[in-house]
């Protein structure tokens with residue numbers, strides 16, 4: 001039985017980092033001028049309303065999107081992400097925080113496709129409502145641990161695949177790294193973005209080591225510790241496989257701006273950026 005609802009966390013600092021990277025990667029792939037498919041293995045609801053009880057419970061967005069959207073900056077890549085969030089809000093007050101698949105749909109072109117998997121029945125029906133009429137999008141109420149590898153390789157031959165589990169099951173770190181490896185073996189050309197939380201436990205550490213020991217091609221690893229003061233999530237990280245070759249040059253400065261804006265405890269915060277592009 002799934003209990004995780006992304007509405008509790010929508011727009012927090014982890015979402016800002018993940019969605020910033022996602023848009024950067026999508027823009028990079030779009031530059032190749034060939035159509036592709038975006039696959040979201042754990043899609044969520046797509047759109048989250050700030051006034052909703054979920055978002056109001058812990059108000060995590062106040063430490064994330066609400067902070068970063070107010071800063072003045074001319075950074076090209078950060079501006080792209082923030083302008084898209086603003087445009088979804090009709091360039092007025094922030095009322096909606098868009099999830100990964102909604103941002104992706106806004107960023108993709110008419111010729112691109114989206115395939116979204118969501119297991120939670122309520123989130124699945126919200127997702128369907130949020131994409132009504134968008135003929136580019138296929139949405140399935142399926143378990144990504146069974147379904148994702150069946151979608152690969154896609155007929156488009158090019159894909160960006162976001163793997164963004166809620167890690168609510170005991171063995172979910174193992175399941176996620178196993179799924180990633182199986183998908184990569186079936187479709188080594190895909191661009192995979194994998195998100196994980198930084199927690200005070202061994203599970204997320206061994207998840208990271210598991211990914212690092214595989215021979216994934218062009219692997220970027222980004223991690224941001226913004227809050228070392230709590231026992232909950234201290235930060236978050238992402239792996240990108242088949243990462244854009246210019247990623248470091250492109251977004252190093254943007255990441256620093258995001259980090260400086262979102263970090264809470266100055267001394268213990270950390271930004272990691274490792275690249276193995278060959």
Ligand SMILES: C[S@@+](CC[C@H](N)C(=O)[O-])C[C@H]1O[C@@H](n2cnc3c(N)ncnc32)[C@H](O)[C@@H]1O
Nearest residue numbers: 006042043044099100118119120143144164166
């Ligand atoms: C972290 S949230 C997704 C957030 C979303 N990707 C975003 O960035 O806006 C994880 C989602 O995965 C769903 N989920 C959990 N287990 C799943 C599974 N095995 N297959 C598909 N979806 C699953 C949860 O219901 C939840 O909505």
